[in-house]
Amino acid sequence: MDTLLHFKNIKKSFSGNVVLDGVDFKIQPGQIVALAGENGAGKSTLMNILFGMNVIAETGGYEGEIIFEGKSVKVQSPLDAMELGIGMVHQEFMLLPGFTVARNIKLNRENLIPSLISRITPKSYQMLDNPQIIKEAAGALGRLGMEINPEVTVDKLPVGHMQFVEIAREIDKSNLKLLVLDEPTAVLTESEAERFLKCIRKVADAGIAVIFISHRLDEVIQLADSVVILRDGQMVFDEKTENTDKHQIAELMVGRKLEAESLMNVNRSFEEDIILEIKHLRVNMPGERSRDVSLKVRRGEILGIGGLAGHGKTSISNGIFGMYPARGSVHYKGRPLSFGKIGEALNQGMAFVSEDRKGVGLLLNESIALNMVYTDMKVNRRFLKKYGFFSQFDKKSAREVVEQMIQELDIRCTGPDQIVGRLSGGNQQKVCMARALITKPELLFVSEPTRGIDIGAKQLLLNYLVKINKEQGITIVVTSSELNELRTICDRIAIIGSGVVQGILAPDAPNVDFALLMSGEKGGNT
């Protein structure tokens, strides 16, 4: 078979910092290549080069050669890439929130009908053919087996569906030859992800080559025909999937041996000292509504909140932190909490790492150091130099703490002064996490702690959560769609279904019990 794409000795550095160093591999039509590597290994950078993203040219271009269908190509802009037949689903969402699903799918490839004026003026005065746009968009969604109404606007869709819309947009391109997916499953639940993988298989069977980036190694093994691994910008592995396994991939990525995961917090006992009591909480979060949640959190424990997507598990912490309108009552240390007010929970000594890291997130043009201490500065007024009425960010006192965080969470960066916008996706997430941890909260809420984080760092992070829980006595509430992750670190796991607590289980409870609760069969004990 003819080679579709050949990355030939690609090198790239950002102002002296080498992030890709001699990457060289080939892809055949209809083949699925998984691209694996730690956070900051250079995966997104390589794909940005292929897709002609602006950042690359702005930072001095790259070295090496890209050969597409036998010809050496210089991709200058996303438009060039699209004309070649390369489609990309970026690590962050690329959908216009106020446009309908159909218009997003057909964006810049709208079906047009000539209008009176367009016969004499440029093509841009042709009219949109809305019925046809809707029909073709529905067709593309149909091929993925998704039932999404193409006429609703994207901001009303649950996050999980957005990813499918992006894929639909790419496969709708008639000249598509290569599809790049940068961590497409990071925002999906396990069941959605499964469905998603089936879709991708279908796409590949139609003769389209796929480059697939994921930190979920099970998916990699299940889906990919071959695996390419990057470590610190160097290509360390390029093999057929059947010749390797999950452990080898993980160890090659990280470059060291990994311990097996174990359940860390089985059978710890706690007094009935309730730090947080939630009664009849009802949160109006689009796509994740909870109806009537009552829960008690005991001081010193790690409580997990699990459940399927769309059933309301993520809405609980969002409601308490005032991100969405909520009703019900919440008592923190015995006193009622006015959770409608944004910032109230923070001021009371709680902290929150949201699952929506992009939305509630970082000051992308500021340094890692400032981002990490920002919340703490505002809430606890630490790291400030005082001059009478004025106070100013005190870099020096922050430095030590920040450097420690960078080490603990293994953030790959040039130092505390690096601009956050220039970190890799996964490393940005770690900064988010650090920002909450630095406030030394009494009660910490974390949603999807390991989303988009590589397998090595994942273990580090989970271990760190358990460590601060044990050493500093921080009570933690973890929301996650990965049950295994919850079982690894939690004392108890509450399963949310249809907007209510279906039951609470111990981490070593049998799999069937979890499955039953998730599917809505009541059971379990408190």
Place this chain on the structure above:
Amino acid sequence: MSSEKTSKAGVFVKKLLINNAVTLLFFVICIAGIILADQPMSYIIGEISSRLFRNLILILALLVPVWAGMGMNFSIVLGAMAAQIGIIVSTNFSLSGIACLVVSFLVSIPLSLLFGNLTGRLFNQTKGQEMITGMILGFFAKGIYDLVFMFLCGPVIPVRNESLLLTNGIGLTTPINLDNATKSAINKIWMVSLDKAVYGVLFLILLFFAARMMGKMIKKQKISGRESSGLLASVLVLAVFYLLCRSSETFLFALRFTDVPIATGILIVIVCIYITFLSKTKLGSDIHAVGQSMPIAVSMGIPADKIRITAIMISTLLAALGQLIFIQDIGNFTTYTAHENVGTFSIAALLVGGASIKKANIGHAILGALLFHTMFIISPLAGKNLFDNAQLGEYFRVFVCYAVIAVALALHAWKSVLARRVEEGEEE
């Protein structure tokens, strides 16, 4: 069940009130002003109508940049300058009547497109600060404009028409007067009394909906609710208007007393049709896409910078047309200051109509023009009656223009907070 229903209706009403807070506030001010001013209805209706026809295109010129996410385009001032330069040129060649206006417009087309293009390029260098850049650009352009017409015209740039020059031969006179044939040349093509005009427009709308229904019936398509309710509404409005005219002598008299310029009206309608049409084209879609998110639009291959420049060019060109209509209506313009307030006044009007820097449509423009100019007419008169001091009203007028922009922007920010709070009470 029933209590749930009322609370739902309550939420709906609350939302409606909050969403239209700015417009409602000015509506109340206008009504109060009309009562206090205590003027004959014929005077008020006549003034409002003539100001509406005079200003509307300038306000419509603001819409496209809002779609493109560039906020209120303060640089429409440059379009106004282009129109003035056009008039100066055609006056210089002693043109008169419609020909003078047509030539003025033809001259202002390339100028305004050039100005728009340069402005767009500048805005692309200062993304996110378009409004303040536009404001400063307005001052800067005024400097150049003054330099050219105050000092260079005469000594450096030859001027044929001596009456344009100051007596010492350096710089243009102010104001520049259009001759009698040119003044209101477009308006004078066809004047119709307001009552007939309203009947005419209502009949046309009725015909439009009826024709669409017929067309669909012939093609055996399903008739959507839009056509039938449109038809019904236009019949109703027509009936109400008829009854009003029959029952109130003063009302009918006021309408008969007011003449409206149909040709100008047709120009306005053409601009409205163009803007509506634009939003349904590929270009319009790209403009909206860029307005929502530039990075995303770019990554989908939409040339965002080019689209933004196009949006500003369209806006500047429409502003030139608007200023031309404005000047022919008045019959003269102060050479060095006529363009100054074009930006602020139009923007204030649009904001009063309920637009925000993220959302604006033709309805906002029309409603805003009505309310803002009602207030403009009424305030000095109301001041006179209230405090026996017309000067106070005059102050009020100027104060209000600038205050409107600040208040409207603040209200829009406050609105989103309130709307959120109402929603909390809502859920299922």
